[in-house]
Amino acid sequence: MDKEATFSREEISALRGIFSLYDTDDSGYISTQELSACLAKIGRSGDDAEKIQAAANEKCQDGRISFDEFLGLLEQGNKDVPGEGPDAKVMEFLRILEEYRVKCENEGNYLEAGRANGQVETLRRQEEKRQQKAIRARQINERTEVQIAHNLQYTDFNAAWDKYMEEYDNMAQMYIQQMTERHAVNLLEFQRGLQKEMTQKPPKWSRELLEWRRRQHILARQKNYAEAQKIKKIADSLEDKERGSMNTSHAAVFARKEASFRQQQQAELQALLKRIDARRKEHIKQRNLDCKRLLQRNRNVQAVLESKQAVESVKLFADIKKDLMHSLAVASTRTRKEATGGAAGATGTSVGAQ
Numbered sequence: 304m305d306k307e308a309t310f311s312r313e314e315i316s317a318l319r320g321i322f323s324l325y326d327t328d329d330s331g332y333i334s335t336q337e338l339s340a341c342l343a344k345i346g347r348s349g350d351d352a353e354k355i356q357a358a359a360n361e362k363c364q365d366g367r368i369s370f371d372e373f374l375g376l377l378e379q380g381n382k383d384v385p386g387e388g389p390d391a392k393v394m395e396f397l398r399i400l401e402e403y404r405v406k407c408e409n410e411g412n413y414l415e416a417g418r419a420n421g422q423v424e425t426l427r428r429q430e431e432k433r434q435q436k437a438i439r440a441r442q443i444n445e446r447t448e449v450q451i452a453h454n455l456q457y458t459d460f461n462a463a464w465d466k467y468m469e470e471y472d473n474m475a476q477m478y479i480q481q482m483t484e485r486h487a488v489n490l491l492e493f494q495r496g497l498q499k500e501m502t503q504k505p506p507k508w509s510r511e512l513l514e515w516r517r518r519q520h521i522l523a524r525q526k527n528y529a530e531a532q533k534i535k536k537i538a539d540s541l542e543d544k545e546r547g548s549m550n551t552s553h554a555a556v557f558a559r560k561e562a563s564f565r566q567q568q569q570a571e572l573q574a575l576l577k578r579i580d581a582r583r584k585e586h587i588k589q590r591n592l593d594c595k596r597l598l599q600r601n602r603n604v605q606a607v608l609e610s611k612q613a614v615e616s617v618k619l620f621a622d623i624k625k626d627l628m629h630s631l632a633v634a635s636t637r638t639r640k641e642a643t644g645g646a647a648g649a650t651g652t653s654v655g656a657q
Contacts, residue, residue, distance in 0.1 A: 335367070
C-alpha cells in the first residue's frame with residue numbers, strides 16, 4: 304500500500320514523530336491500548352477513533368501496532384468517511400415514498416399512508432444523520448490536518464533549537480580550548496621569563512662571607528697561600544650554604560609567582576565558563592518562552608477552528624433538515640397537483656359524455 308498517495312512526506316514525518324512518543328522502547332511498535340492516546344494526539348476522537356480502535360483490535364491480534372499498520376488504519380479511516388451532500392438514490396426513494404403517501408391519502412387509504420409516512424420519516428432521519436456524520440468526519444479530518452501541521456511545526460521548532468544549541472556548545476568548547484591553549488603558551492613564557500630574571504639577578508651574599516673572601520684575597524696577595532687556602536675552604540663552604548638557601552628562597556618565590564599567575568588564568572577561565580553558562584541559560588529560557596508561545600498559538604488556532612466548525616455545523620445541519628423537508632414538500636405538492644389535474648380531467652370527460 305502506497306502511503307504517499309494518502310499522506311504527504313511532511314505528514315508522514317509528523318505522524319512518525321507522534322508515533323515515536325508512544326514507542327518508548329524504540330521497538331517500532333506501540334500497543335493497541337496506546338493507540339487511543341495517539342489518535343487523540345492527532346485530533347481523532349469520537350466514532351472515528353472508536354472505529355479505528357476496533358479495526359486495530361481486530362487486525363493486530365498480538366496487541367502491537369507497527370508504524371505502517373498505524374498509517375494503514377488512518378488511511379482506512381479516511382476511506383470510511385461518508386461523502387457530504389444528499390445521496391441521489393436516497394432522495395429518489397424519498398420522493399417515491401412521499402408521492403405514494405400522498406396518493407394513499409388522496410385515495411383514503413390512511414393506514415397505508417401512515418405506514419408510508421413512517422418510512423419517509425425514518426429514511427429522512429437516516430439521511431439527515433448520514434449527512435451530519437459526513438460533515439463531522441470532514442471537520443475531524445480538518446482538525447487532524449491542522450494538528451499534524453502543528454506537530455510538524457513543533458518538531459521543526461525543536462530540531463532548529465537543538466541544532467542551534469549544539470552549535471553554541473561546539474563554539475563554547477572551541478573558545479574554552481583556545482583559552483586553555485593560550486594559557487599554556489603564556490604560562491611557559493612566564494616561567495621562562497621568571498627563570499631568566501632570577502638567574503640573571505646577582506646573588507646577595509652575607510657580610511660574613513664577603514669578609515672571609517676579602518681575607519682570602521688579602522692572604523693570596525701576600526703570597527700566604529697555605530692560609531689563603533684554609534680561608535678559601537671556609538668561604539666556599541659558607542657560600543655553598545648561602546647559595547642553597549638562596550636557591551630554596553628563589554624556588555619559593557618562583558612557585559608563589561607561578562601559582563599567582565596560574566590563579567589569574569584560572570579566574571579568567573572561570574569567568575569565561577560563567578559567561579558561557581549564563582548565555583546558555585538565556586538561550587534555554589528563550590527556547591522555553593518561544594515553545595510556550597508556539598503551543599499557545601497552535602491551541603488558539605485549534606480553538607478558532609473548532610468554534611468556526613461549531614457555527615458551521617449548526618448552519619449546515621439546519622440547511623440539511625430544510626433541504627430534506629423542501630424536497631418532500633415539492634414531491635408532495637407535485638403529486639397533489641397531478642391528482643387534482645387528473646380529477647378535473649375526469650370530471651370534464653363525464654360532463655361531455657352527458
